[in-house]
Amino acid sequence: MNGSTTMLGKRVVVTGGGSGIGADMALTFAEAGADVVITGRRSAPLEKVAARHSAITYAVADVTQEDDMASLFNHLGEVDIVIANAGAAESAPLSRTELDQWQRMLEVNLTGTFLTLREGLKHLRDNGRLIAVASTAGLKGYAYVAPYCAAKHGVVGLVRALAQEVAGRDITVNALCPGFTETPLLEESVATIMAKTGQSAEQARAHFQSTNPTGRLIQPAEVTATALWLCGPHSGAINGQAISISGGEI
Numbered sequence: 001m002n003g004s005t006t007m008l009g010k011r012v013v014v015t016g017g018g019s020g021i022g023a024d025m026a027l028t029f030a031e032a033g034a035d036v037v038i039t040g041r042r043s044a045p046l047e048k049v050a051a052r053h054s055a056i057t058y059a060v061a062d063v064t065q066e067d068d069m070a071s072l073f074n075h076l077g078e079v080d081i082v083i084a085n086a087g088a089a090e091s092a093p094l095s096r097t098e099l100d101q102w103q104r105m106l107e108v109n110l111t112g113t114f115l116t117l118r119e120g121l122k123h124l125r126d127n128g129r130l131i132a133v134a135s136t137a138g139l140k141g142y143a144y145v146a147p148y149c150a151a152k153h154g155v156v157g158l159v160r161a162l163a164q165e166v167a168g169r170d171i172t173v174n175a176l177c178p179g180f181t182e183t184p185l186l187e188e189s190v191a192t193i194m195a196k197t198g199q200s201a202e203q204a205r206a207h208f209q210s211t212n213p214t215g216r217l218i219q220p221a222e223v224t225a226t227a228l229w230l231c232g233p234h235s236g237a238i239n240g241q242a243i244s245i246s247g248g249e250i
Contacts, residue, residue, distance in 0.1 A: 005232045007034035011079045013072075014038050015063050015116050016086030018045030020183030021133060024220035025083060025227055030055040032228065037076060039063070040086065063112030073119040081231050082120030084113040085133040089185060091144045091192065102147045109151035114158060117173070121162075127170045129231045132159050133223070134175040136246050152177075156242045163240030172239040174230055179246030180208040181218040214247035 012029045016022040017038025023045075030036045030053040039061040040046050046058035059075070061068040063086045073079070088108045090101055113132050120130060137145065138152030156175050163173040180186055186208065193204040209215055223245055229235060 005032055005228045007032040007081075007228075007231065010034040010081060010231075011076070012036045012081040012083065013076065013079055013120060014083045014085055015061075015112070016040055016133075017058070018042065018049055020185060021178070021181060021220045021223050022083075022085040023049045025085065025224045026056050027053055028221070028224045028228060029081075029231075034081070039072060063116055064107045066115055069115040069119040073123045077123060078125050079120060079123050079128070080125055081129045081131070082116060082124065083131045083133065083227060084116035084120075086112050086116070087133065087135075087185075089145060089148050089189065091148075091189070093144055094146045097147060105147035105151050106154075109148065110154040110158070113155050117158070117162060121166070121171075124171060127236075130159075130162070130166075130171065130173040131227055131230060132173075132175045134159075134177045134242060136177050136179045136244060136249055138175065138177055139242060139244060140250070159242065160240045167239055170236060172230065172236065174238060174240065175242040176223055176226055177242050177244045177246070178218045178223045179212050179244075179249050181220060181223065183220060186217070211249055212247040213249060216247070218245055218247070 007029055012034045014022050014026050017026045018040040026036045026038045026049055036056045038046055038049055038058045041062050043060050050056045050058045059072055061072045117130050132155050134155040135152045137149045138156040141149055159173050159175040190201055190204040193199055209217055226243060226245055
């Protein structure tokens with residue numbers, strides 16, 4: 001974690017803050033001086049993250065539920081930084097993808113981002129920052145995760161459109177697009193590959209590592225560092241961008 005950029009006096013909201021990238025972001029922004037609120041659907045992981053720093057509080061909220069997100073931001077009042085990080089991934093060949101799986105991927109990854117940014121924007125101070133955690137799947141295609149790719153491409157489009165709407169208020173909106181990142185979500189994917197193919201954990205992880213030209217997984221701290229930079233004093237010209245954090249993956 002890197003807290004070199006000061007966030008003193010800033011109020012930050014991070015969805016999906018109970019693990020992985022969201023948890024790392026919460027801790028780093030808190031260490032940099034921000035007042036951080038993390039959200040998620042389950043209280044237990046949120047409690048564990050909040051217990052690690054006195055500047056972190058949590059609220060149970062489902063990003064796919066309009067009432068939850070409206071209530072969250074109405075309760076918080078003015079905010080400075082909103083990070084739409086909550087997401088999920090499932091895999092299947094498109095020919096065996098059920099409609100409910102398609103809808104789940106869109107609801108969590110795209111509709112959840114839409115509701116987070118929309119409600120956050122209503123309470124965002126001028127010179128605020130909106131960030132969506134997308135994926136390299138928002139920039140290219142991956143086999144067997146078509147609904148996830150479609151949703152993340154939608155997130156990038158949403159960010160680019162909204163950036164045009166709010167630029168006159170000195171608000172920026174950007175998407176972070178990490179490659180395969182060392183998180184619990186990736187470990188679930190490793191477990192799925194092992195169960196379906198009989199591969200070892202090392203073989204399954206090697207599949208994800210091979211997509212990165214540097215031959216490794218992205219670390220949550222690398223995504224967080226980019227978010228911190230986007231919220232710093234010299235990032236006002238960075239708007240409507242989809243920033244690849246992938247070691248050069250094309």
